[in-house]
Amino acid sequence: MRLSVPVYQLKRRAKLLARSEKIALHDALDRVARAEGFASWSLLASRLEANPPDRTILSRLAAGDLLLLGARPGHGKTLLGLQLLIDAAREGRRAVFFTLEYSEREARERIRSLGGGDRGDRLEIVAADDICADSIARHLAGSPSGTVAVVDYLQILDQQRHKPPLSEQVSSLEAFALRSGVVLAFITQIDRSYDPQRTPMPGIGDIRLPNPVDLGSFSKACFLHEGAVRFEAIA
Known part of the structure; x- marks a missing residue:
């Protein structure tokens, strides 16, 4: 069964x-x-x-995974990240949205637009300018294995100069995820040079990296474009 867009977008x-x-x-x-x-x-x-659908996100994630969730603007990467958290909350897991982009009110409105009101109250929203690897790890310390957190978004974790370089933050969060069993998903930008005329779906090579990051730290990736979704393991 193929819909023109994912069902959560149809509901919205x-x-x-x-x-x-x-x-x-x-x-x-x-x-x-x-x-x-x-x-x-x-x-x-x-x-x-x-x-x-055989490409549900939560069912494909294991404890300790680091996921890249990438798309060009307007193709649903933030909504899919929130849907991942709603699904985790419905399974009784701890679910946390760390956002440098939205206020808590804006994030709650987006959750409601996805029909997540029944479990949205269990979804934690952390909206702050000082979000970084250390604050994420502190907030999630002691969380049960299988906890799911979404970070919005990767490329601005080190935007403020007093924060550690992005490569160091990713390395630190990789170690934290492996140690704790927490699943971390990072909403990520796709470079403007991506051309859907050449390839219908962005990939690892299309991720915008204003600062160097070892993408081998991530275990899985999910890309969206024009309603299609591609999930892949990162070797």
């Missing part, structure tokens, strides 16, 4: 449609489903349940 589309046209959410969901070729949202949901 329906919420925006309901708000803009002042219609009931279930009517908006049905309209979105019809655009995907289904008579109603319930039929789309039942088909999805019967044929679950």
Whole structure:
């Protein structure tokens, strides 16, 4: 079963449609489903349940993994990172969003837009300018193995000059993840030079690195473009 975009984006589309046209959410969901070729949202949901996607993010992550989550702007990398945290919270795991980009209110609004209200209250938001490897490790100290944290985003962890170089922070967090069993996902930028006419999906070589980083520290990567998702292990 292939949808035009991941289901969490379809839900967000329906919420925006309901708000803009002042219609009931279930009517908006049905309209979105019809655009995907289904008579109603319930039929789309039942088909999805019967044929679950084989590229779910959480199910592919193991304790201690470092994940790169990359896409060009507007292709859903932040929403997918939040969906990963919602899924982790629904499994009863500790889930933490570290963001240098959003306020807590903005992050909560995005979580609600994904339908994460049922578990969103269990999802921790850390929104601060001083986020770095040391503060992340301190905040997650003592967390059970399998805890999931998403860092938004990789390229600005060392933007402030008083913070350690990005390469040192990544190395430190790699050691912390292996020691603690915490899963760390890093939302990451894709370089402007990426050309979808040459290759339909960005890859490791397209990650924007204003400062040197050993990408071999990461164990897995997930790339998004135009609604498609590619998950890969990093050798």
